[in-house]
Amino acid sequence: MDCVKIGQLIAKLRKEKNLTQKNIADALGIQSKTVSKWECGLGCPDLSLWPELSTILGVDMKQMMEGEITSNKPDSGNIDKVRFYVCPSCGNILVSTGSASIFCCGRKLERILPVVSSDAIKITAEEIEMDYFITFDHPMTKDHYISFVAYVKTDKIFLNRLYPEQSPTCRIPIAKGGKLYVYCIQHGLVMYSDKDLNQTGKA
Structure with a gap:
């Protein structure tokens, strides 16, 4: 462990949370001078303290132990x-x-990778007023059910949560050009294009 890097990170995160060294010490049941030593790079936290310390500072414990927080790329808005x-x-x-x-x-x-429309889950979509009324050919048992359905279009996500023994249907607003994602606990995430949502056929 690089105690200097870790100490600098602890100090940075503590200040972001508007916490004092005493606040951290009291929460961990240790002395303030111990926290001061960490931040000066004169030692690292005991292994038993890491889980609670990461919770207090609100960061991933593994990245804290490496002394560096990995930033994600800015949201592109897509x-x-x-x-x-x-x-x-x-x-x-x-x-x-x-x-x-x-x-x-x-x-x-880990991200769930979708597969493009397959025969795993058959769907029928009917236009009712301003919505698609979608029916899934699915058993919806406790061991085999659709967990969620999401329709993604432009700057919106319409998410429907489904449960075992529930009717395998949902309604989503009609928005041409979107993508439908259906997550089954056995078949995974299946993606359908907008053309799959039609009044008469099945995907």
Whole structure:
């Protein structure tokens, strides 16, 4: 470990949080001079303190231990680069519009890569007023169900959460030129183009 780099990072993060060395010390149950020594590069935190210290400072523990926080590229504003993440522990659905470090339940999540429209999930789309009413040919059992459906167009994401034993349907606003993403816990993330959403045919 590079104690100098780590100490400089701890000091920077502490000041960003408007915390004093005493605030950090009290939260960790140690003396203020210990925090001061870290920030001067005269030693590194004990391994047992890292999890709580990273929580207090609100950063990834691994990057803290390396003494450097990796910044993502600025969001280009292109919603077409949307990325989806699903926590394997709690099932939370997270979305980013560019490269990002996403964590949930203490784990770093990997982006779910979509596959282009396949036979895994058959869909039927009907136009009702200003919406698409979409029906999925899917069992929706506790062990095999669609977790979410998202429609991405220009600067908007319409996200529908579905649950086991629920009717396999959803409604989304009609917005020509978008992409439909369907995430099944067994088949993964399937992407459909706007042409797949039609009144009479099936994808």
